[in-house]
Amino acid sequence: GDSVTQMEGPVTLSEEAFLTINCTYTATGYPSLFWYVQYPGEGLQLLLKATKADDKGSNKGFEATYRKETTSFHLEKGSVQVSDSAVYFCALSSGSGGSNYKLTFGKGTLLTVNP
């Protein structure tokens, strides 16, 4: 079945440091890929997405490129801020051919950014 593996945290960085959170996946067919962010005590927010190979998703300074050859979707940001402290989830969606699309999530990576 489908699966997502992301680097385990926690990850602790200083403000303005470079961030990479690795994510690899296993799926049949051609899944869509997502990064979600969860701030403390809140639900998940969609951060960015990519729907086909070589697509780059970007939002709020974060980027991730859909690499089919390496089955990866690594999250990067050039300069993190304290406000980026959160849990980040990599996820994939594989359509069932009907109207339902299930998300398969990684276990999440806790990021803490210190001033």
Next chain:
Amino acid sequence: SQTIHQWPATLVQPVGSPLSLECTVEGTSNPNLYWYRQAAGRGLQLLFYSVGIGQISSEVPQNLSASRPQDRQFILSSKKLLLSDSGFYLCAWSRGYEQYFGPGTRLTVT
């Protein structure tokens, strides 16, 4: 625009008591609806999903049940809570491959 509501925000219940969590979506019609559980320090586990009124699919055997009495209403229930039911419950909706999450309900079973 679409919004998703969950209530209550927090809940403390004794073991053996019943449970009812509610999720409603506004601004869209015929969405797919999902219930997830997030245990402390762990990822998200899909519990139920629904593609229409009265249509419920269960992903894992458990002490919980779900119902969809109206197009934009999704309810998570239990007749008798267990300690292991504690966690953060998230409802989500979708019309395609993107899912949008509610604010969640923190359930503590004592």
